[in-house]
Amino acid sequence: MSAAALDLHQMGVAELGAALHARQTSATEVAQHLLARAHAHSGLGAYLALNEAATLAQAAAADARLSAGERGPLLGVPLAHKDVLVTRDFPTTAGSNMLQGYRSPFDATVVQRLAAAGAVTLGKLNCDEFAMGSGNDQSAYGPAHNPWDRTRVPGGSSGGSAVAVAARLAPAATGTDTGGSIRQPASFCGVTGIKPTYGRCSRYGLVAYASSLDQAGPMARSAHDCALLLSAMAGPDLDRDSTSLEQPPEDYSRYLAQPWPGASASRPLQGLRIGLPREFFGPGCASDVLQAVRAALSELERLGATLLDIDLPRTELAIPAYYIIAPAEASSNLSRFDGVRYGHRAAQPSDLLDLYQRSRSEAFGPEVQRRILLGTYVLSHGYYDAYYLKAQQIRRLIAQDFQTAFARCDLIAGPVAPSVAWAIGAKTADPLAAYLADIYTLPASLAGLPGMSVPAGFGADPLPVGLQLIGNYLSEARLLQVAHQLQRVSDWHTRVPQGF
Amino acid sequence: MSLTLHEIERLAQLARLQLTPEQALDAQQRLNGFLGLVEQMQAVDTTGVEPLAHPTAVMQPVQLRLRPDVASEPNQRAANQASAPAVEDGLYLVPRVIE
Numbered sequence: 001m002s003a004a005a006l007d008l009h010q011m012g013v014a015e016l017g018a019a020l021h022a023r024q025t026s027a028t029e030v031a032q033h034l035l036a037r038a039h040a041h042s043g044l045g046a047y048l049a050l051n052e053a054a055t056l057a058q059a060a061a062a063d064a065r066l067s068a069g070e071r072g073p074l075l076g077v078p079l080a081h082k083d084v085l086v087t088r089d090f091p092t093t094a095g096s097n098m099l100q101g102y103r104s105p106f107d108a109t110v111v112q113r114l115a116a117a118g119a120v121t122l123g124k125l126n127c128d129e130f131a132m133g134s135g136n137d138q139s140a141y142g143p144a145h146n147p148w149d150r151t152r153v154p155g156g157s158s159g160g161s162a163v164a165v166a167a168r169l170a171p172a173a174t175g176t177d178t179g180g181s182i183r184q185p186a187s188f189c190g191v192t193g194i195k196p197t198y199g200r201c202s203r204y205g206l207v208a209y210a211s212s213l214d215q216a217g218p219m220a221r222s223a224h225d226c227a228l229l230l231s232a233m234a235g236p237d238l239d240r241d242s243t244s245l246e247q248p249p250e251d252y253s254r255y256l257a258q259p260w261p262g263a264s265a266s267r268p269l270q271g272l273r274i275g276l277p278r279e280f281f282g283p284g285c286a287s288d289v290l291q292a293v294r295a296a297l298s299e300l301e302r303l304g305a306t307l308l309d310i311d312l313p314r315t316e317l318a319i320p321a322y323y324i325i326a327p328a329e330a331s332s333n334l335s336r337f338d339g340v341r342y343g344h345r346a347a348q349p350s351d352l353l354d355l356y357q358r359s360r361s362e363a364f365g366p367e368v369q370r371r372i373l374l375g376t377y378v379l380s381h382g383y384y385d386a387y388y389l390k391a392q393q394i395r396r397l398i399a400q401d402f403q404t405a406f407a408r409c410d411l412i413a414g415p416v417a418p419s420v421a422w423a424i425g426a427k428t429a430d431p432l433a434a435y436l437a438d439i440y441t442l443p444a445s446l447a448g449l450p451g452m453s454v455p456a457g458f459g460a461d462p463l464p465v466g467l468q469l470i471g472n473y474l475s476e477a478r479l480l481q482v483a484h485q486l487q488r489v490s491d492w493h494t495r496v497p498q499g500f
Numbered sequence: 501m502s503l504t505l506h507e508i509e510r511l512a513q514l515a516r517l518q519l520t521p522e523q524a525l526d527a528q529q530r531l532n533g534f535l536g537l538v539e540q541m542q543a544v545d546t547t548g549v550e551p552l553a554h555p556t557a558v559m560q561p562v563q564l565r566l567r568p569d570v571a572s573e574p575n576q577r578a579a580n581q582a583s584a585p586a587v588e589d590g591l592y593l594v595p596r597v598i599e
Contacts, residue, residue: 314544340594345585390546
């Protein structure tokens with residue numbers, strides 16, 4: 001491998017964009033190089049589908065636009081999509097046997113927007129089946145492996161996305177986050193990811209899991225790169241997504257080069273108040289994770305930020321509330337898989353009921369079936385008020401607790417997950433243990449708030465730890481600004497797992 | 501609150517799932533394990549709290565939009581049926597419903 005080729009996969013989105021503009025490389029050369037890497041590292045289980053002809057055609061189109069003098073931060077930059085976002089050029093399985101070989105007749109809005117900005121799609125990325133999981137061990141197509149230690153999970157459900165970015169198979173990827181599915185794998189693999197405010201990115205073409213929670217977002221190697229992707233992905237899609245926010249498109253990188261309002265360049269975060277929820281720093285969090293998170297917080301303090309303790313008193317209640325609301329919505333959403341219009345169909349059904357039951361039972365994995373049963377139960381006659389409505393009431397209390405906290409601080413920080421990545425298989429047999437490990441990501445999901453994971457060094461073994469930053473509604477540009485300031489003075493986000 | 505095997509089978513039927521006896525037992529065990537976790541929720545006083553269905557309703561009132569009732573998409577029947585497991589003459593095939 002030549003020195004130049006080595007550099008291409010180490011380059012992030014902004015760097016590649018600059019090199020493409022300067023014509024130091026071409027979209028075709030970068031795409032070919034990364035496709036070769038995808039093949040060479042197929043054992044990681046990051047990709048579920050490649051289509052070299054389609055990728056190279058997109059790259060050639062980007063090169064033609066560059067040759068014609070067109071410029072744009074993503075023009076010719078390759079990336080890959082989580083396999084719950086539908087694509088015309090690649091199959092979309094959502095990690096399920098139900099959709100094996102499924103080809104969408106259209107592109108998801110976020111896919112289409114990134115393509116319009118000139119991004120080149122490398123392929124589709126592994127994930128937990130229908131995004132239900134937190135270890136990527138619930139994929140029907142096998143696990144994805146954490147590049148920092150292949151015996152560990154990469155996190156989930158956007159596990160393949162985190163692996164691809166961390167192992168330098170792609171400079172960036174899309175992910176989706178329902179209860180932490182961008183932030184937690186970003187934390188476990190040492191990459192940067194942001195879940196925007198609910199409704200920022202269109203859900204059109206996102207295979208639905210829990211519609212009041214699902215939100216797409218970027219995963220990349222820096223806050224800067226995430227900002228470039230989010231600027232292209234987000235924005236109103238009013239005719240196609242009834243919950244799309246009516247907010248004008250934004251340049252999410254606009255504050256990156258600036259200090260916090262009122263601060264100076266030497267202490268760029270002076271005046272920033274960061275709230276630390278006591279509930280996130282308790283005995284439930286592993287000491288190696290807390291140590292890394294506190295070190296990152298000290299860096300933010302050195303930049304001028306003030307740390308203060310706050311309370312999110314209903315943090316623990318987020319687990320039952322989420323695991324009632326999400327399965328309830330999932331049981332409704334997944335009723336569309338009936339063996340008739342798309343997806344798996346059982347052989348020789350005796351009647352319509354047999355067709356439905358066998359098609360679904362044969363093709364849905366165990367965790368998906370469990371969540372459908374749970375959702376069916378909590379929505380069923382006689383239990384709706386006690387479970388679903390109660391969970392939605394607690395959801396409001398959790399959202400109000402955040403507003404109380406944001407009266408005292410500008411953003412909230414803490415760990416993303418209570419531990420570093422666990423061994424593949426360790427929690428497969430005990431889903432309840434995996435649910436409990438979602439405790440720090442679920443509150444912001446239920447409230448619809450934007451949240452990030454920013455690399456914060458390493459815990460035991462040594463495996464990556466992420467710092468979670470949670471902002472108030474629509475504050476993504478500020479979250480990215482703070483993460484960028486941290487990344488200017490730290491190098492955790494630049495670390496590469498050995499052998500990649 | 502714990503679910504009996506009979507209730508699990510009833511739920512499976514409602515959800516159009518067919519469980520083997522082993523799967524039903526497994527589901528019973530896990531669902532009951534989870535429902536134990538839910539107990540703590542029941543202890544919270546939520547009298548007068550309006551359920552939150554749409555998260556950003558906390559930030560601003562949410563008005564669900566309606567599109568004008570006009571055809572905006574071209575006919576894509578062939579493309580939409582390309583992934584269907586069984587079609588004939590542009591129609592989806594299902595087992596005989598009426599004898």
